[in-house]
Amino acid sequence: QVQLQESGPGLVKPSETLSLTCTVSGDSVNSGSFYWSWVRQPPGKGLEWIGYIYYGGNTNYNPSLKSRVTISVDTSKNQFSLKLSSVTAADTAVYYCARDYADTQMNWFDPWGQGTLVTVSS
């Protein structure tokens, strides 16, 4: 059974960098069969895809966040991480990590981590 678990600070000051880690069990982040994505959800709002990392460290980001986002992987720990720089209150959200399957016809996210709330406030 594949499980994902987010971890990181729940409070970040404005203008600083948000850093989260997703620990994967039951699958390998380096298998090449899946992408590994971050998704966020501001309080009371919908889901927003942030970006993914793929086998070999290849990344792809939402254009609206691309200038501030870095996703990296640590294969020795079977983890992937998110960094979001220059945060503002608008970045306050529940952040989810998810395994992401995609081919030429589709994509889907399964499973998801439980999510972690990150609040941006001084």
Place this chain on the structure above:
Amino acid sequence: SSELTQDPAVSVALGQTVRITCQGDNLRSYYASWYQQKPGQAPVLVIYFKNNRPSGIPDRFSGSSSGNTASLTITGAQAEDEADYYCSSRDNSGNHLRVFGGGTKLTVL
């Protein structure tokens, strides 16, 4: 990037059938996936690739697609189906992006 449009809210009487739709030009090229999210919980995949259900998802959930519209149908809605539902798909730009619809709040009356 492409956009996926969902009705903000839909209601259904207990035991009746409801269809939740998702519209977007990229759905002419890519299949949608559907997610159920209950308050305080992470989203759960309920439908992927045409009409496939992950293990544990009841068979009252089904998916379909026509033109630029994908649909999630719940046949015989139960009280526990009350939740937010999101569609997702690949972006149409060729840049392999992912996109979500705005979500539909389903109320079971």
